[in-house]
Amino acid sequence: MxxxxxxxxxxxxxxxxxxxxxxxxxxxxxxxxxxxxxxxxxxxxxxxxxxxxxxxxxxxxxxxxxxxxxxxxxxxxxxxxxxxxxxxxxxxxxxxxxxxxxxxxxxxxxxxxxxxxxxxxxxALEKEKLLENENWINSLLNNIGDAIISTDAQGKVKLVNPLAQALTGYRQEEAFDKPIEEIFRVICEDTGKTVQNPTQKVLNEGAFYGLHDKTVLISRENNHTPIDVIGSPIKNSRNEIMGTIIVFYDISERKDIEKSFLNYSFSGDNIQKTNH
CATH class of the missing domain: 3.40.50.2300 (Response regulator)
Structure with missing residues (x-):
């Protein structure tokens, strides 16, 4: 048998x-x-x-x-x-x-x-090849210099690389198999309202999707980090969506530079007006 x-x-x-x-x-x-x-x-x-x-x-x-x-x-x-x-x-x-x-x-x-x-x-060969590919991909994602979360086709978390763990506050074993909305919580910087998670957009449309400039990540410890986000689908040889990869970047430094530049510009304008 x-x-x-x-x-x-x-x-x-x-x-x-x-x-x-x-x-x-x-x-x-x-x-x-x-x-x-x-x-x-x-x-x-x-x-x-x-x-x-x-x-x-x-x-x-x-x-x-x-x-x-x-x-x-x-x-x-x-x-x-x-x-x-x-x-x-x-x-x-x-x-x-x-x-x-x-x-x-x-x-x-x-x-x-x-x-x-x-x-x-x-x-069986497909599964073996898939397992080899998954191991290779996981090794790559864990050592890449960006924050990355991967999910399956249902939006359940499969991998959170070290930088993503640091930004979200969740360890790999804590995040595994949880809905990504629980781990990757994002809001709009201006309104404070929840932003649609890019994973669902990618799964629904099967295409790249990004959130930029006004997106803020809320960590487990309630830290607020401004980020840029890019989501992309993972597809098999039959073009079926097997999951997603979410790549995000801490843009705090860029935001600080932009803020300093704006403050300097406004200060210069005021000085110029005062001299007139």
């Missing part, structure tokens, strides 16, 4: 049961079988399987391709399509969802097993 869980999405019950028997004979577990796209989305969220076998044609008004698109919006789960249709339009739509395999019905157990093993192997 392996640890992998495979969910079956198939609207023909007899076919679904045959696939289930085959999977269990291969040593996989089957947490559930569903026949509609709506149920597939819900069960994927609940069971978080390692792989989904998705029939393209399903009962109801949502086919397997559309269900896969929605699942991929919320969960990073590989999908193998099962279909009796091989027309170019269907294949083109399916390719856009980056499936891990495409099996034409009717199929033999050997073909099913081979596709599953290849998909799970590719997935």
């Amino acid at each position: 392996t640890d992998e869980k495979i969910m079956i999405v198939e609207d023909e019950k007899i076919v679904a049961l045959d696939i289930k028997d085959s999977l269990e004979s291969f040593g996989y577990s089957v947490p559930c079988m569903v026949s509609t796209g709506k149920d597939a989305i819900e069960m994927a969220r609940i069971h978080n399987p390692d792989l989904i076998l998705m029939d393209v044609v399903l009962k109801g008004d949502m086919d397997g391709i559309k269900a896969t698109e929605i699942i991929h919006d919320h969960c990073d789960i590989p999908v193998i399509y099962l279909t009796a249709y091989s027309d170019e339009k269907t294949i083109a739509r399916a390719k856009l969802t980056s499936p891990f395999g495409h099996i034409l019905k009717p199929f033999e157990n050997r073909e099913l097993r081979t596709n599953i093993e290849i998909a799970l192997y590719k997935r």
Whole structure:
């Protein structure tokens, strides 16, 4: 018995049961079988399987391709399509969802097993590569000379580098997995009102976003630090947003210089007027 869980999405019950028997004979577990796209989305969220076998044609008004698109919006789960249709339009739509395999019905157990093993192997390699990349990125971010906070796609904090820890007052272990709004609190310098956190803007729009000049960071100890902020999305090879990186800079020194310059200018004006 392996640890992998495979969910079956198939609207023909007899076919679904045959696939289930085959999977269990291969040593996989089957947490559930569903026949509609709506149920597939819900069960994927609940069971978080390692792989989904998705029939393209399903009962109801949502086919397997559309269900896969929605699942991929919320969960990073590989999908193998099962279909009796091989027309170019269907294949083109399916390719856009980056499936891990495409099996034409009717199929033999050997073909099913081979596709599953290849998909799970590719997935394992992706995870290994992702872990290596994360370790490399974390090492880089921890040693860079700017304050940086990274989050996942839900806006939960994953990394707070040393300079960001100093400015926010939160250590890495305290901030980890908390909503970024709790760690990175910003207000408008002029109004004192809370400013929309750049993370949500980046997640919603999938693009760079900045806050400048009038933004103030409120630390855990209630220290006020004027900052410039730049947020950017983290995307995978399928252009899906996996998280964000927020880079911010303490601009206190710049503010002091600007203030001194303004005071000097006003003082000069007054002297000039007095001499006249």
